[in-house]
Each structure stands twice: as C-alpha cells, then as structure tokens.
Amino acid sequence: MFLKFLTFTIAIGGSALGGPIDPFGSSAAxxxxxLPEKTWLESIAVRRNGDILATSLFYSSNIFTVTQPSVHAHNxxxxxxxxxxxxxxxxxxxVPGSYDEEAFFFVGGNFTSLTTFSTTVGSFKGFKLTFPRNGNPTVQKVSDLAPFSSFPNSVTAIPQAPGSVLVADSFVGAIGRLDLLTGQYDPRAFAFDDMAVPKGAKLPIGISAMRMKGSYLYYGNPSTQSIYKVKVDSKGYLVKGAQPSLVANISSVAPGLDDFIFDPQGNILLATNSPENAIVHVDVRTGRSKRIIGGPTDPLMPDSTCLAFGRGILDTNTFYVSTGRNISDPTTSARIVAVDASLLNYY
Incomplete structure (x- = not known):
C-alpha cells in the first residue's frame, strides 16, 4: 500500500470567506x-449530508464548503x-466508501497562468479527502500521477470498482485510470482521437469532463464542442472493440463546454464557461441542445465551471453551479449559484 500522508490545514467550520448576496438573475436561480476577490471555483460536489464541496483553481489551493445550502436563505x-x-x-x-466513512478524490497541481492555461508538467497529484463517522476530515496524497501529467482536469468514480477512479487530462488528451490503494496510474486507459486537442484549435484543451452512466462513459471536448460516449463494462474498462459515438455537438447553441451532469431523466446539463456563461440542456437521445439559463450578457454565472444536484429533502430538484470570475476583471470573484430545475421549462 503506497498511500502517502501529508500535513494539511483542516478548518472544521472554517473561517468565513464571502458574505451573503441578494439573489438576482432568473427567478429560478x-x-x-x-466568495472574496481573486477566487476561482473549478469543481463542485455534494456530500451525503447535503453540504457542498468546491475546489479552487490557481488563486488558491483550498477546498471550500457550504453547509446546509437548502436550509439557509444566505450562505x-x-x-x-x-x-x-x-x-x-x-x-x-x-468515491464509494463504508457506512463509517465518506470519501472524495480530487486532483491538484501547479498553474503558472490561468489566462494561457500554462501548467508545470509533472506537478499534478491525486488526493483523498476522508470524512470519518467520528473525527475530523483528513487529506491524504494517493499518487503523484504520471511524470507527464499536465492538466488532469476531470475525475469520476467507478461505481462497481470502488478502488479505482478515472482521470481526464485535457493536455494529454486521454483518460487515465488510478488505483487508489497502490497509487499506480495508467495515463492512457482511454485514448481516442476525439479526446485530443484538434490541430489549429484556438483553445488548447482536449477532453475536459466525463461521467459514467449505465453502460457508457460520456465525455466532452470543448475544442470540438462535442459530447461523446463509449461503451464500458461494470468495472469501468473499455468493452473490447468499442468505439466512441457522438452524442451531441452544441456549437450552434453555445461556444463553450465545461463540466456536465445528468438530470433525473438521464439527459445532460452542462456548464459552458466563458464567454457563454450559461447552462445548456442536451437530450441524449436526439442530440438536441438548448440554453436554459444564463448567457453572455447575464451576470449570474460568470465562467460557469461545474454542476451538482442537491442531496437533501429540500433540494433534490436544485442543482448548484460553481463559477470562476470575469477573467478580464481581477476585482470579480467566484460564486455558487443555486438553480431550481423544476422552474426551468426545458423538456
């Protein structure tokens, strides 16, 4: 077992960082x-108890939390x-855990510039955040990943393989598989042409997001503005001979594509990031897509990056959106937006 332990700052309850703000934008959101100035939220997840976790990019290496988001009017x-x-x-x-333990896997590394997406190759690592039933949360380093890892952007658990996770590297243009117990990492467990950065792409980013759903692994590439799927088995391995197929191309609806989730009907809701700053709904059967909230001139979700549905009794129809900030204005900051999906007419 090669699980490495490091020393981290853990603040239970933490120091308050960001005050309440009056709701604005859509009546559904x-x-x-x-958050304070110079913050950028990259990814978001919701705990079993309903609390939100959000990772920060470039300006800090913090995990933020919002407790009981469905209960309080201001958080x-x-x-x-x-x-x-x-x-x-x-x-x-x-990541799947026992009754006595709740755990999350996340990745981190060193960026030298967010505007040009410059990173320090080989600086990226995988970490595990654990919430024991009794006691304080801890962070442990699991792996140094591969020496040439340069932008491990998205991660996803494998429901039937709790000891492994998948890691999508946007610069490498492939999905790696990491063993959480040994730290062993296969950086090219999935490597297809549609995961790579196309020649001449204005944005030097390949695969940026992925999710498992049923017998398929879905993934998105912002450079092609498309979502694809490929058949996998219950352990998250590629089915022999399987090839990716196109789910949708959203270029006619929005010029961006970041992380995405599945709604209760099995369709996709995706964050578009800048300059669209919107959420797009994709029908996975027909490939039809449309913007359902936000937009280039709407200040509600600047640089929308990731989404997650609530897990409490009061917010099962609510999804939370993490944002970056207006990248050209350093006085702006990240926020988390709550959207009541039941008030959005996108079916």
Missing part, C-alpha cells in the same frame, strides 16, 4: 454565496481544507 463559503503542496485544485468526485 439565486446566488447562494459569493457563506468556508475553507474546509488547504493543500499547500500545489497551487491549484481541479476535479473532485465522491
């Missing part, structure tokens, strides 16, 4: 919490954990 984001070994955190996903 409200700003749940506003504050607090620092739950800091990871001083790196300067940026990216994707986060819950």
């Amino acid at each position: 409200r700003v749940l919490t506003q 504050t984001a607090k620092i739950l954990a800091s990871v001083p070994e790196v300067n940026s955190l990216l994707g986060i996903t819950e």
Whole structure:
C-alpha cells in the first residue's frame, strides 16, 4: 500500500470567506454565496449530508464548503481544507466508501497562468479527502500521477470498482485510470482521437469532463464542442472493440463546454464557461441542445465551471453551479449559484 500522508490545514467550520448576496438573475436561480476577490471555483460536489464541496483553481489551493445550502436563505463559503503542496485544485468526485466513512478524490497541481492555461508538467497529484463517522476530515496524497501529467482536469468514480477512479487530462488528451490503494496510474486507459486537442484549435484543451452512466462513459471536448460516449463494462474498462459515438455537438447553441451532469431523466446539463456563461440542456437521445439559463450578457454565472444536484429533502430538484470570475476583471470573484430545475421549462 503506497498511500502517502501529508500535513494539511483542516478548518472544521472554517473561517468565513464571502458574505451573503441578494439573489438576482432568473427567478429560478439565486446566488447562494459569493466568495472574496481573486477566487476561482473549478469543481463542485455534494456530500451525503447535503453540504457542498468546491475546489479552487490557481488563486488558491483550498477546498471550500457550504453547509446546509437548502436550509439557509444566505450562505457563506468556508475553507474546509488547504493543500499547500500545489497551487491549484481541479476535479473532485465522491468515491464509494463504508457506512463509517465518506470519501472524495480530487486532483491538484501547479498553474503558472490561468489566462494561457500554462501548467508545470509533472506537478499534478491525486488526493483523498476522508470524512470519518467520528473525527475530523483528513487529506491524504494517493499518487503523484504520471511524470507527464499536465492538466488532469476531470475525475469520476467507478461505481462497481470502488478502488479505482478515472482521470481526464485535457493536455494529454486521454483518460487515465488510478488505483487508489497502490497509487499506480495508467495515463492512457482511454485514448481516442476525439479526446485530443484538434490541430489549429484556438483553445488548447482536449477532453475536459466525463461521467459514467449505465453502460457508457460520456465525455466532452470543448475544442470540438462535442459530447461523446463509449461503451464500458461494470468495472469501468473499455468493452473490447468499442468505439466512441457522438452524442451531441452544441456549437450552434453555445461556444463553450465545461463540466456536465445528468438530470433525473438521464439527459445532460452542462456548464459552458466563458464567454457563454450559461447552462445548456442536451437530450441524449436526439442530440438536441438548448440554453436554459444564463448567457453572455447575464451576470449570474460568470465562467460557469461545474454542476451538482442537491442531496437533501429540500433540494433534490436544485442543482448548484460553481463559477470562476470575469477573467478580464481581477476585482470579480467566484460564486455558487443555486438553480431550481423544476422552474426551468426545458423538456
């Protein structure tokens, strides 16, 4: 077992970072919490108890938390954990655990510029955040990933293989598989042409998001503005001979594509990031897509990055959106937006 232990700052309850803000924008959405200046949220997940976890990119290497988001009218984001070994955190996903333990896997590394997406190759690592039933949460380093890892952007758990996770590297243009117990990492477990950065692409990013759903692994590439799927088995391995197929191309609806989730009907809701700053609905059967909230001139969701549905009794129809900030204006900051999906007419 090669699980490595590091020293981190853990703040249970944390220090308040960002005060309440009056809701604005769509009647279906409200700003749940506003963070301080020079913050950028990259990925978001919801705990079993309904609390939100969000990772921060480039400006800090913190995991923020919002407690009981469905209960309070106004919320504050607090620092739950800091990871001083790196300067940026990216994707986060819950990994299957025991009744006595709740755990999340996330990745982090060093960025030298967010505007040009410059990173330090080989600085990226995988971490595990654990919430024991009794006691304080802890952060442990699981793996240094591969020496040439340069932008491990998205991560996803494998429901039937709790000891492994998948890691999508946007610069490498492939999906890796990581063994959480040994730290062994196969950086090219999935490598298809449609995961790579196309020649001449304005945005030097390949695969940026992925999710498992049923017998398929779905993934998105912002450079092609498309979502694809490929057949996998219950352990998350590629089915022999399987080839990717196109689910949807959203270029006619929005010029961006970031992380996505599945709604209760099995269709896709995706964050578009800048300059669209919107959420798009994709019908996975027909490939039809349309913007359902936000937009280039709407200040509600600047640089929308990731989404997650609530897990409490009061917010099962609510999805939360993490945002970056207006990248050209350093005085702006990240926020988390709550959207009541039941009020959106997108069917």
